Amino acid sequence: MEILVAVMAGFAVAAVTAPVGISGAVLLLPVQLSALGMHGPAVSATNLLYNVVATPLGLSRLARSARGHGAEMLVASAAAVPCAVAGAAVRVTWLSDPALFRGLLAVLMLAMGARLLAVRRARASAPPPTGAGGARPAHGGRALLALAAGGAALFGAAVGIGGGSLLSPLLIGAAGWLTSRAAVVALTTTLATSVVGLTAYAVFDRIGFGAAPAAPDWGVGLALGLGGALGSLVGIGFSRRLGEQPLRFLLGALVTATGVVYLAGLLP
Template structure:
């Protein structure tokens, strides 16, 4: 029954979040902590396993309609690799405190939701001579998102996508493929780091993922991401972004309120 709940949860959140470049892991953390009763760094590792399974189909589908994003995808992948290892190390040491972890999760959820609710600007043509500098900023943003994403277990796309849409003014389709690429790279490297840390006894335990739960979440998420991308083509990006932003804000507020009680 728990695996069925996990698969359904993965499908539902991915259908809502994949079209805007968010894997859904940001909303699965509360499911694992509350509904499935998981705890410790294992929660973050299991979420990254979900990303590894759930995001490739969505990336492939989005990449078919994306043009000129190959260099950007390489930039964010290169930035994500070392930062994901660092993020996993932070999680099994400093962020092993449950209250600290929940507080950080609540802040990230609220920030992500606010950005998604903010009006987005359309793409502006690149200015001459600014392409290299723009890629440096993209690498820095992807690296920071990867570090935090690996530590919390959300992969980084849920942090990077709102920045690209709300701050940089990218259209959702362009931001989505780059953000999901960041999530996938972060998740593969971060998941490996968690498994190694658990194996050698570094930091708090358990750090290795719950493989069955992660695979069930990911299988549902893979199907949900395809359904969500198809749905977005009929509904448009704005309704999905507003719905996701409201849901993420509400979840973050509930977590922060729980720390005060």
């Protein structure tokens, strides 16, 4: 029953989140904490395992329809690698306190939800993607992207959401990127963060560094990932008919509502 719930949850959230560059892990944390009764840093590690399984199919499909962003994907991935290790170390030490972790999760979800709800559809007159037509991204743009991707990876690995859910709204709302462009870079960051972060959690658990358990629940993580892989393909295909704005609004509302519930649960 636990595995079935995990597959269904992974499918449902990925179908809504993948089209806008978010893996869905942010909405799977409440499933693990509440429905499945998991605890400790293993929750974050299991979420990263979900990303590792669920993200590649959706990313490959997005990459085929949003070419010309190879340099941006490489910059974001390179910045994410060391920050993912640091984020995992923070989770097994400072963020091992359950109340502190839930508080940070609530704040992140509220901020993310507000940003998604505030983002408007990018206009057709928006500038073309950096790097398209043979142009190379400006040095200043690469530096800002690396800073944003590194910060997203740090928090993403610590919380267990991969980073794309933080990076995508930032690129769309603050930098004015088209959703298709932001999605492929954000999911690339999520995959890099998740692979490295998952490895770090497994190593920390093996050597006894920080709070335990830190290794993922492999059965639940793989089940979540299987459902997510299928859901991401369905969601990306469906988004081409529905459009981006309704999906962003739905996702923003879900994330905000979940953040409010967690924040209310921490209040006396």
